[in-house]
Amino acid sequence: MKLPIYMDYQATTPCDPRVVEAMLPYFTESFGNAASRNHRYGWEAEEAVEKARGQIAELIGANPKEIVFTSGSTESINLALKGVAEMYAEKGKHIITCSAEHKAVLDVAKHLEQQGFEVTYLQPDKSGRVSVEAVAAALRPDTILVALMWANNEVGTLNPIREIGALCHEKGVLFFTDATQAAGKVPVDVEADHVDLLCLSGHKIYGPKGVGILYVRRRNPRVRLVAQMDGGGHERGMRSGTLNVPSIVGLGKACELARQELPSEAARTAALRDHLEKRIFAELDFVHLNGNREHRLPNNLNVSFAYVEGESLIMGISDVAVSSGSACTSASLEPSHVLRAMDVGEDLAHSSIRFGIGRFTTQEEVDFAASSVIGAVKRLRELSPLYEMALEGIDPKTVNWQAPH
Ligand SMILES: *Cc1c(COP(=O)(O)O)cnc(C)c1O
Numbered sequence: 001m002k003l004p005i006y007m008d009y010q011a012t013t014p015c016d017p018r019v020v021e022a023m024l025p026y027f028t029e030s031f032g033n034a035a036s037r038n039h040r041y042g043w044e045a046e047e048a049v050e051k052a053r054g055q056i057a058e059l060i061g062a063n064p065k066e067i068v069f070t071s072g073s074t075e076s077i078n079l080a081l082k083g084v085a086e087m088y089a090e091k092g093k094h095i096i097t098c099s100a101e102h103k104a105v106l107d108v109a110k111h112l113e114q115q116g117f118e119v120t121y122l123q124p125d126k127s128g129r130v131s132v133e134a135v136a137a138a139l140r141p142d143t144i145l146v147a148l149m150w151a152n153n154e155v156g157t158l159n160p161i162r163e164i165g166a167l168c169h170e171k172g173v174l175f176f177t178d179a180t181q182a183a184g185k186v187p188v189d190v191e192a193d194h195v196d197l198l199c200l201s202g203h204k205i206y207g208p209k210g211v212g213i214l215y216v217r218r219r220n221p222r223v224r225l226v227a228q229m230d231g232g233g234h235e236r237g238m239r240s241g242t243l244n245v246p247s248i249v250g251l252g253k254a255c256e257l258a259r260q261e262l263p264s265e266a267a268r269t270a271a272l273r274d275h276l277e278k279r280i281f282a283e284l285d286f287v288h289l290n291g292n293r294e295h296r297l298p299n300n301l302n303v304s305f306a307y308v309e310g311e312s313l314i315m316g317i318s319d320v321a322v323s324s325g326s327a328c329t330s331a332s333l334e335p336s337h338v339l340r341a342m343d344v345g346e347d348l349a350h351s352s353i354r355f356g357i358g359r360f361t362t363q364e365e366v367d368f369a370a371s372s373v374i375g376a377v378k379r380l381r382e383l384s385p386l387y388e389m390a391l392e393g394i395d396p397k398t399v400n401w402q403a404p405h
Contacts, residue, residue, distance in 0.1 A: 004321045005365045009356030010153050010181060010300060011323060015250065016206040016359065022253040023208070026246040034243045035234065045245045052252025056213055059255040060179070060198060061189035068214045068235045069248055073180040074104040076199030076214035079239065080176045081108045083225030084145050084197070085117055088174070092142030098122045098130050099341040101149055102178060106337075109147070122148075127292035128157035128342050132164050139167075145174045150182035150198075154325065154338040154354055155291035156300030158186065165194025174223060180204050180212075184258030185266060185297050190215060196223050202247065206359060207254030211247035214238075261359075269357045270298035272366045276355060277301050279370040284377055286390060288348055290325075290339060301355040304348035305373075307387035308380040313351060316376030320369045325352030347397075 006014075026048060034049045036042025053064040070076045085095065097109050099121045109119045120138045124130050130148055139146075146168050151158050161177055168175035176197040179188055183200040190198060201212035216238065217223045225238055232240040258265075281287055286306035302325070305313060310324045325336040325344075335349035344352070355369065381387040389395075 004319045007322050007355050009358035012203045013206045019250045019253045023246040023250040048249050052248045055252035055256040059259045068238045070212050072212040073199045073201040077104045079228050080197045086226035087224050088144040092144045093117045094143045095145045096120045096138045097147040100124045100338045128152050128155045143173050147176040149178040151297050153181050155302045156297035157292045158295040162193045169194045202251040205254045205258050208247045208250045211251050266298040272357050273301050276366050283374045299357040304352040305377045307384045310350040317372045323354045325349050
């Protein structure tokens with residue numbers, strides 16, 4: 001077992017060796033520019049790109065012509081939100097999103113507010129989920145776009161995408177979804193789910209970093225975008241720049257593998273996640289699940305451990321690579337904006353840990369991680385007067401336990 005154990009699959013994933021193998025010829029042998037029309041080098045590169053486009057389209061139920069290559073989800077989100085806002089500004093200037101979205105969405109929304117657009121930030125429920133009723137209530141005659149993520153990257157909660165998509169289509173409002181965490185983990189079908197724009201990223205699905213796509217619907221309705229990058233007119237004018245052929249080949253392979261292995265991997269990772277969850281909840285008291293037990297990713301577990309401090313906990317489990325809901329490495333002690341949006345209390349947000357289970361996670365690793373975290377929490381609580389008080393039935397919420405750092 002290699003230490004530290006990697007359990008941060010929502011932050012990034014390693015490349016699958018089959019992906020690397022598929023990419024290699026495109027660095028040195030078939031290195032052509034996919035836009036070169038006059039010779040074999042260009043044709044080979046173009047053929048590889050078109051094959052990848054098909055593999056990606058198949059994973060999400062799209063037509064290959066609807067796939068636009070980008071440098072990743074952050075760029076795709078920028079293109080989708082700014083591109084739609086600029087294109088449809090005459091129709092309306094109102095956009096709906098949620099306060100638990102990824103920063104890539106929230107920061108673009110903030111930027112658009114500065115440009116004169118009005119953004120409604122829906123509050124998710126305590127499990128991190130947005131209801132279709134909340135979207136319906138926020139829609140206005142001047143709403144041009146609804147932007148809601150498929151799966152939350154911190155707590156794994158799934159939004160009711162199909163219902164929201166159907167509502168948007170009924171009302172004639174475009175629907176963008178950030179499927180960076182969902183693609184390859186849960187079934188995605190842009191037709192059945194009524195999605196108009198969707199992003200996914202290579203490095204979250206065992207492909208390379210720095211490559212992703214934006215799906216842009218071509219029919220019913222045909223979505224138009226203002227390009228955010230000028231020059232060359234690649235990707236049907238929506239994203240100029242010479243295509244990153246090896247990475248695109250890798251992304252295509254990653255999507256093909258994700259599609260083929262989705263049912264078995266979803267079941268396998270969910271079983272490992274459930275095992276981890278069961279052990280933590282069986283062997284510790286005062287533990288809180290952050291997320292939605294019913295509607296969630298198969299490979300994510302986010303829990304808060306009351307009466308322990310997040311930083312000490314992370315240090316106490318240094319053989320397990322995980323993320324915490326507290327920005328413990330930065331100077332500020334801001335808890336995660338997602339947990340805040342879910343109204344998880346400040347103290348619980350600071351002591352939260354996100355476990356990400358992935359394609360290369362083993363049962364042995366999960367048991368090691370479970371024992372590590374359970375041991376660390378028990379050790380830290382032995383030193384905690386607040387835990388003592390809680391055991392005696394005194395409400396430690398009345399005590400400011402974070403003060404003495
Ligand atoms: C990782 C992630 C992003 C950003 O993707 P990049 O390809 O790294 O830019 C956006 N949204 C979600 C939900 C993510 O998990």
